[in-house]
Amino acid sequence: MNTKLNVRQWALASLVVFIIITAFTYLMIRLGVEPWVMPSPQGQDVAQPDAMSARIATYLSRLILSGLFTYIFSKTSYEGKSAIGHGVRYGLGMGLLMFVPNFVSRLVYSDLSTAAQATYMVVGVIQSVVCGAAMAQVYKAGKPKAE
Numbered sequence: 571m572n573t574k575l576n577v578r579q580w581a582l583a584s585l586v587v588f589i590i591i592t593a594f595t596y597l598m599i600r601l602g603v604e605p606w607v608m609p610s611p612q613g614q615d616v617a618q619p620d621a622m623s624a625r626i627a628t629y630l631s632r633l634i635l636s637g638l639f640t641y642i643f644s645k646t647s648y649e650g651k652s653a654i655g656h657g658v659r660y661g662l663g664m665g666l667l668m669f670v671p672n673f674v675s676r677l678v679y680s681d682l683s684t685a686a687q688a689t690y691m692v693v694g695v696i697q698s699v700v701c702g703a704a705m706a707q708v709y710k711a712g713k714p715k716a717e
Contacts (some may be wrong), residue, residue: 584633587701587704589706619666640705643657657705658702661698665694668694
């Protein structure tokens, strides 16, 4: 297994993942499904951040997610499998790991409909698969040639 991180490939793949996550979020907003905006519970005074702080936090969290998603992928070995197949398997595993437990906890803590939460879960897993496949293509393209 290659333990040396190719920073250039990692940065490019992280950028690709960040763009895909942002595009999927935009698509979800356009479809009218916004489950990541949880309504405040009735009768409680909950502090709401200003719009600029919320935007900065959102993009910062996407950057962190993109970087970690790519870093973990870079530390897994291909073991002779196709790059895109490995990326799809990786994306599916990460998507299930991130979105299924989140769906279950939101069933209890969120006021949103089960359909909206299920849509968010399914689209989230699809987003992870697309990110994994795209990231694998970036790593495949930059893979050093055997000497």
